[in-house]
Amino acid sequence: DAMVIQNPRYQVTQFGKPVTLSCSQTLNHNVMYWYQQKSSQAPKLLFHYYDKDFNNEADTPDNFQSRRPNTSFCFLDIRSPGLGDAAMYLCATSRDMRDRGNNEQFFGPGTRLTVL
Amino acid sequence: AQSVTQPDIHITVSEGASLELRCNYSYGATPYLFWYVQSPGQGLQLLLKYFSGDTLVQGIKGFEAEFKRSQSSFNLRKPSVHWSDAAEYFCAVGARVNNDMRFGAGTRLTVKP
Numbered sequence: 001d002a003m004v005i006q007n008p009r010y011q012v013t014q015f016g017k018p019v020t021l022s023c024s025q026t027l028n029h030n031v032m033y034w035y036q037q038k039s040s041q042a043p044k045l046l047f048h049y050y051d052k053d054f055n056n057e058a059d060t061p062d063n064f065q066s067r068r069p070n071t072s073f074c075f076l077d078i079r080s081p082g083l084g085d086a087a088m089y090l091c092a093t094s095r096d097m098r099d100r101g102n103n104e105q106f107f108g109p110g111t112r113l114t115v116l
Numbered sequence: 117a118q119s120v121t122q123p124d125i126h127i128t129v130s131e132g133a134s135l136e137l138r139c140n141y142s143y144g145a146t147p148y149l150f151w152y153v154q155s156p157g158q159g160l161q162l163l164l165k166y167f168s169g170d171t172l173v174q175g176i177k178g179f180e181a182e183f184k185r186s187q188s189s190f191n192l193r194k195p196s197v198h199w200s201d202a203a204e205y206f207c208a209v210g211a212r213v214n215n216d217m218r219f220g221a222g223t224r225l226t227v228k229p
Contacts, residue, residue: 004159041221042221050215090159090160096215097214097215098213107160109158
């Protein structure tokens with residue numbers, strides 16, 4: 001089945017130690033998104049890629065970076081995690097939302113990040 | 117930019133009762149509208165979506181939603197709730213000119229036996 005895969009599902013890191021979260025997709029969608037979701041809150045968009053074009057949200061801290069080496073993979077790098085970065089990180093994909101048609105976002109299961 | 121308001125943080129209904137979850141959006145044109153459901157520790161699953169055409173949209177698991185332009189609303193309904201419907205529900209609005217989608221704060225649904 002076509003899907004969005006996130007690895008690992010649970011990640012524990014130490015304060016200040018860089019961490020990378022991984023997302024892959026078999027849907028061949030050209031847009032990939034990273035959201036941060038804290039407990040009992042809505043997902044907050046960090047950034048998205050339209051193909052190789054990177055679109056950062058204005059309020060995303062510089063501590064968060066992303067890479068998309070090819071259509072299938074996208075990575076979220078947290079350079080120096082703080083206690084406030086503990087959250088669920090959700091990856092999603094879609095076709096170009098500006099096109100007509102079936103343009104919903106498909107979500108992965110998320111990675112739960114714990115910062116010690 | 118578009119925005120979404122879900123006025124109800126938490127709703128409790130009895131199993132078998134009807135359900136309506138409210139969603140109001142702000143956007144200058146006709147938006148894309150979505151309802152997603154999230155079980156604890158899981159990702160988001162799409163229940164239904166509105167792009168154009170019929171304003172009453174049918175989704176999975178017996179859910180439906182109605183787009184009312186005059187009220188800027190997209191309320192989610194289900195005639196008879198099942199215990200397995202207990203989850204967090206998010207309304208989202210997408211623009212037609214970019215790839216941004218904004219989520220409401222969510223409504224947590226509790227189902228009483």
